[in-house]
Amino acid sequence: MKILFVIIISSIVFLHTFIASAQRSPAVFIKVDVIYASNERAFIDKKISRIVNDLKSLFAYSNYELIDIHSLETKYHQTGQIPLPNASKLQIVPLAEQAGYILLNVLVNRSNGYIMNTNFRIINGGTILVGGPRYKKGVLVFAITVETMR
Amino acid sequence: MESSSRCKYYKLVGPFVDNELSDSQKQDMALHVENCAECFNEVNKAQQTGLLIRENLIVEPTNDAMREIWENIHTELTNSHNFKTQQKRSVLKHFNKAKFWISAAAALIVISVGTLFYSFPYKTGNLQSNHCFVESIDSASASIMVFETPKNKMTVFWIFENESSS
Ligand SMILES: [Zn+2]
Numbered sequence: 001m002k003i004l005f006v007i008i009i010s011s012i013v014f015l016h017t018f019i020a021s022a023q024r025s026p027a028v029f030i031k032v033d034v035i036y037a038s039n040e041r042a043f044i045d046k047k048i049s050r051i052v053n054d055l056k057s058l059f060a061y062s063n064y065e066l067i068d069i070h071s072l073e074t075k076y077h078q079t080g081q082i083p084l085p086n087a088s089k090l091q092i093v094p095l096a097e098q099a100g101y102i103l104l105n106v107l108v109n110r111s112n113g114y115i116m117n118t119n120f121r122i123i124n125g126g127t128i129l130v131g132g133p134r135y136k137k138g139v140l141v142f143a144i145t146v147e148t149m150r
Numbered sequence: 151m152e153s154s155s156r157c158k159y160y161k162l163v164g165p166f167v168d169n170e171l172s173d174s175q176k177q178d179m180a181l182h183v184e185n186c187a188e189c190f191n192e193v194n195k196a197q198q199t200g201l202l203i204r205e206n207l208i209v210e211p212t213n214d215a216m217r218e219i220w221e222n223i224h225t226e227l228t229n230s231h232n233f234k235t236q237q238k239r240s241v242l243k244h245f246n247k248a249k250f251w252i253s254a255a256a257a258l259i260v261i262s263v264g265t266l267f268y269s270f271p272y273k274t275g276n277l278q279s280n281h282c283f284v285e286s287i288d289s290a291s292a293s294i295m296v297f298e299t300p301k302n303k304m305t306v307f308w309i310f311e312n313e314s315s316s
Contacts, residue, residue, distance in 0.1 A: 054299035054300065054304060055306075058299060058306065101281075101283075113290040113291060114289070115290065116288075116289050116292065116307060117287070118288075118307060119285040119287075120305070122281070123279050123280065125279070126279060126280040126281060126282060127302075127304055128280070128305045129306040131309070132307075132308045132311065133309055
């Protein structure tokens with residue numbers, strides 16, 4: 001029993017050391033699903049059905065295709081860049097962490113200037129959607145999920 | 151003389167009264183006793199009462215019998231409960247020796263697991279909580295509207311591009 005006790009104590013010490021090291025440089029994980037929405041046909045990609053079922057109640061598109069997935073690891077005040085299909089760019093900068101929320105700056109850039117610049121606080125692990133930029137016969141929708149270790 | 155005129159069931163009266171017959175024999179005998187005055191009287195005599203014949207004919211137990219059955223069941227249950235309690239006590243006696251260490255280990259496991267969950271609040275693939283507060287928003291060439299989806303409460307930034315900018 002004493003051996004078990006020692007094992008538990010040492011694993012807790014290890015765990016706390018591991019957590020402390022993780023807290024020194026918190027990584028911010030960003031995942032972006034690039035979705036093409038149009039009325040070309042009636043099709044919904046199963047991988048994004050949950051998002052699409054929600055979106056359908058707001059917008060009248062019949063075709064939703066997942067055309068790209070980007071995952072990147074960044075840090076606070078470090079810009080994460082994601083190339084978009086319509087020759088534009090998505091720039092994401094985690095600014096701070098505030099009580100379980102992550103303060104982010106998101107910029108959608110076209111060659112001739114930005115079409116959106118926003119600051120928002122999102123709950124750790126939450127997802128936001130950015131939609132509307134024209135692409136082919138429809139529009140693009142970006143599902144941005146942000147997670148960090150505390 | 152007497153034995154030759156006796157009913158052929160006569161020799162079964164004793165075993166019937168003493169409940170020594172098989173179920174089918176008992177049933178035959180009970181039916182016979184209902185129709186044979188001689189056997190009926192013999193059975194009555196043997197028991198000094200006609201109650202037993204009724205008990206053998208009617209399967210339903212009397213209230214007294216039911217009470218007895220329940221008393222037996224109660225006794226059985228009480229005994230087995232006492233036995234289990236005794237067993238528990240002896241297990242507890244053993245447990246007391248290791249109680250401190252088990253409690254300490256359990257508490258530490260709870261603390262460490264709690265720490266783990268508190269420190270890694272990952273909700274991969276969980277879109278149930280998408281709380282978002284928009285602090286600022288602007289565009290050089292487009293109009294932007296902000297919505298919230300009805301189910302997953304996801305904030306939606308919708309960019310309405312002008313013709314010239316696309
Ligand atoms: Zn008879």
